[in-house]
Amino acid sequence: MSLKSYEIQRRPDWAALIIAAGLALFGAVILWDSARLADLGGYSGVGPGTVPKVVGIGLILLAVWTVAAALRGDFPERPRQQPAPVLWIVAGLAGQLILLKIAGFSIATGILFAFTARAFGKRNLALTLPVGIVFSFAVWMVFSQLLMLNLPAGPLEHLFFGGAR
Amino acid sequence: MSAFDFLLQGLATAADPMLLFYALIGVTLGTAVGVLPGIGPALTVALLLPVTYRLDPAGSLIMFAGIYYGGMYGGSTTSILLNTPGESASIITALEGNKMARKGRGGPALATAAIGSFVAGLIATLLLAFLAPSVVKLALVFGPREYFALMVLAFVTVSSAFGDSTLRGLTSLFLGFGLACVGIDQLTGQARMSFGVPDLLDGIEVTTLAVAMFAVGEALAIAALGNTGEDKVHAIKGSVWMNRSDWARSWKPWLRGTFIGFPIGAMPAGGAEIGTFLSYATEKKLTKHPEEFGHGAIEGVAGPEAANNASAAGTLVPLLTLGLPTTATAAIMLAGFQQFGLQPGPLLFATNPELVWGLIASLLIANAMLLVLNLPMIGLWVKLLTIPKPWLYAGILLFATLGTIGANPSTFELGMLLVFGLVGYGMRVFGYPIAPIVVGLILGPMAEQQLRRALSISQGDWTVLLTSPIAAGMLAVAALALIVPLVLRMRGRGAVLSQLAGDED
Numbered sequence: 288m289s290l291k292s293y294e295i296q297r298r299p300d301w302a303a304l305i306i307a308a309g310l311a312l313f314g315a316v317i318l319w320d321s322a323r324l325a326d327l328g329g330y331s332g333v334g335p336g337t338v339p340k341v342v343g344i345g346l347i348l349l350a351v352w353t354v355a356a357a358l359r360g361d362f363p364e365r366p367r368q369q370p371a372p373v374l375w376i377v378a379g380l381a382g383q384l385i386l387l388k389i390a391g392f393s394i395a396t397g398i399l400f401a402f403t404a405r406a407f408g409k410r411n412l413a414l415t416l417p418v419g420i421v422f423s424f425a426v427w428m429v430f431s432q433l434l435m436l437n438l439p440a441g442p443l444e445h446l447f448f449g450g451a452r
Numbered sequence: 453m454s455a456f457d458f459l460l461q462g463l464a465t466a467a468d469p470m471l472l473f474y475a476l477i478g479v480t481l482g483t484a485v486g487v488l489p490g491i492g493p494a495l496t497v498a499l500l501l502p503v504t505y506r507l508d509p510a511g512s513l514i515m516f517a518g519i520y521y522g523g524m525y526g527g528s529t530t531s532i533l534l535n536t537p538g539e540s541a542s543i544i545t546a547l548e549g550n551k552m553a554r555k556g557r558g559g560p561a562l563a564t565a566a567i568g569s570f571v572a573g574l575i576a577t578l579l580l581a582f583l584a585p586s587v588v589k590l591a592l593v594f595g596p597r598e599y600f601a602l603m604v605l606a607f608v609t610v611s612s613a614f615g616d617s618t619l620r621g622l623t624s625l626f627l628g629f630g631l632a633c634v635g636i637d638q639l640t641g642q643a644r645m646s647f648g649v650p651d652l653l654d655g656i657e658v659t660t661l662a663v664a665m666f667a668v669g670e671a672l673a674i675a676a677l678g679n680t681g682e683d684k685v686h687a688i689k690g691s692v693w694m695n696r697s698d699w700a701r702s703w704k705p706w707l708r709g710t711f712i713g714f715p716i717g718a719m720p721a722g723g724a725e726i727g728t729f730l731s732y733a734t735e736k737k738l739t740k741h742p743e744e745f746g747h748g749a750i751e752g753v754a755g756p757e758a759a760n761n762a763s764a765a766g767t768l769v770p771l772l773t774l775g776l777p778t779t780a781t782a783a784i785m786l787a788g789f790q791q792f793g794l795q796p797g798p799l800l801f802a803t804n805p806e807l808v809w810g811l812i813a814s815l816l817i818a819n820a821m822l823l824v825l826n827l828p829m830i831g832l833w834v835k836l837l838t839i840p841k842p843w844l845y846a847g848i849l850l851f852a853t854l855g856t857i858g859a860n861p862s863t864f865e866l867g868m869l870l871v872f873g874l875v876g877y878g879m880r881v882f883g884y885p886i887a888p889i890v891v892g893l894i895l896g897p898m899a900e901q902q903l904r905r906a907l908s909i910s911q912g913d914w915t916v917l918l919t920s921p922i923a924a925g926m927l928a929v930a931a932l933a934l935i936v937p938l939v940l941r942m943r944g945r946g947a948v949l950s951q952l953a954g955d956e957d
Contacts, residue, residue: 302882303882306878310623313627313630317633317645320633320644320645320647321644324642324644333903333904333907333912334640335637335639335640335642335644336644338900338903339633339644339645342626342629342630342633343630345626345629346626346627346630349619349622349623349626352619353619353623356619361617361619362882362883363882363883365881366677366881367677368676368677368881369675369676369677369678370676372675372676372678373672373675373877375675376668376671376672376675377672377870377874379849380668380849380853380870380873381870383853383866384863384866384870385863387857387863387866388863396850396853396854399846399849399850399853400846400847400849400850403671403842403849404842404843404845404846405842406671406675406842406845407675407841407842407845407846408842409840409842415846419846419850422847422850423850426851426854430503430854430858434503434506435506436502436858437858437861438854438857438858438861439857439861
């Protein structure tokens with residue numbers, strides 16, 4: 288509004304523009320999907336596609352608003368982000384996801400445990416990995432044997448509990 | 453029968469040893485998660501949903517409510533001793549409480565927080581019991597259009613009335629709506645947004661989204677900040693008991709906090725934080741020791757702590773009587789009810805009175821348990837604060853994925869957990885509130901259903917939404933709640949609103 292804010296920065300906020308693009312894409316997908324729904328409005332005139340259409344249009348409008356906010360520099364300051372810890376946690380979650388069916392709950396979750404600990408500064412995987420696997424195995428015993436939760440078993444679980452699930 | 457008779461009957465139900473045991477587990481877990489920074493009651497209830505699948509509904513719900521109450525108690529401990537609020541409703545407590553702890557008055561600060569929470573919990577739970585039957589009577593005249601209007605009001609207050617940006621609140625809400633579209637349409641059975649993937653036909657689980665947002669997103673956001681050094685825990689020196697002047701200065705803020713917090717929780721007006729801010733402002737204005745504010749005034753701990761517990765009880769009014777969650781924790785408790793095939797609302801009071809009144813009565817018992825857990829046993833909880841961050845977050849993610857795997861051991865579900873976790877991380881970094889996306893996902897389909905019912909009854913006439921005075925009134929309030937903050941922010945008066953920012957719980 289004042290001259291001062293005009294002078295400070297007119298550099299567009301690229302991250303916010305990417306968010307806007309994502310919102311618009313999500314909105315467009317919803318609109319595209321709702322377009323192929325048969326109009327079964329019945330008495331109400333409001334079919335299964337109506338509300339998704341409204342939501343899709345809403346998301347696209349919000350994307351436009353986000354672009355406006357990004358160009359004005361309305362987005363708050365962001366603290367400096369360190370990519371390495373984030374990647375360790377994502378790798379841990381992905382590792383668990385891939386290994387869950389093959390290696391069973393304890394080993395897969397042990398990897399997640401060790402990688403997360405590493406992201407927070409415990410770097411010694413030779414220590415955290417065994418701790419994670421043992422801890423996950425204890426959790427597996429309590430929840431699958433005592434509380435009857437259906438948790439995937441792998442070689443380690445079969446070793447101790449024979450044919451158990 | 454009057455509310456009093458129902459409450460007595462409820463107490464008889466709740467005195468069952470098994471239910472007492474569930475309540476004890478609930479309050480203990482609740483206190484623990486309240487104390488630990490990084491996890492709150494919303495996440496804990498979400499994690500426990502799959503575990504309680506095969507347990508008794510009454511017991512599980514009592515446990516969930518105990519976690520909610522306990523979280524409110526435990527949060528104050530972290531705020532006072534560590535200056536890192538354990539949950540969002542305790543941010544204000546950290547202002548004065550941590551100053552008191554630094555001066556070696558941590559004991560009385562903890563005591564006034566715990567006793568204030570007890571007083572507020574007791575009064576607010578009784579208010580809940582005596583208010584609920586009248587709200588139920590009111591709710592019985594509500595038709596689909598009134599419910600729709602009420603939900604629209606809740607959407608606006610949760611997403612945009614408070615917080616620092618209408619844009620980001622609404623964006624979070626609409627992301628929730630978008631995710632809610634996934635799955636089979638409730639009224640026509642058509643598959644929406646499923647792209648031929650069978651895993652998507654059932655829709656997106658509220659618990660998966662909540663766990664991803666609260667556990668995975670939070671862990672990523674904190675890890676990304678890097679090591680900021682160890683937080684210092686202030687040891688409790690001296691007695692935890694309050695002296696005569698502490699009592700004299702505490703009792704009025706407790707009562708005022710209760711009567712500020714309860715209505716705010718009971719109205720669809722967002723989380724417990726707002727009440728704590730108002731209570732703090734009130735105490736600052738009314739105190740006889742204004743010079744102590746900012747340097748450890750006991751009133752500034754007593755009032756807000758009472759307010760946050762009172763609003764937790766208040767939130768249960770719309771949840772139990774209307775089936776309307778106004779906080780993330782309440783939204784997930786609603787998912788808990790639905791898991792057992794129960795729909796909270798006026799009908800539940802008629803079809804399942806033992807359960808509802810047993811739940812309300814057990815909250816009174818849980819409140820007394822919490823006082824014992826939080827005063828004589830405070831030393832135990834303080835030990836929890838010394839768990840190193842790597843182990844703490846590794847454990848949190850272990851249990852987060854355990855909950856998801858337990859509910860549905862599929863790779864697809866874990867993939868969604870990872871994707872939503874990254875979305876949650878992005879939302880935190882860019883200052884998007886988390887509660888609206890969760891509330892949008894669970895309330896969105898309910899609002900859609902009510903709207904379509906209302907329009908079916910009127911045969912497609914949209915004016916029907918405005919011809920009922922109750923519905924029209926609520927829609928008008930919703931419009932005001934959307935427009936007024938927008939104007940205030942444009943005129944540069946948004947500072948007050950952003951201070952009232954609601955966070956996760």
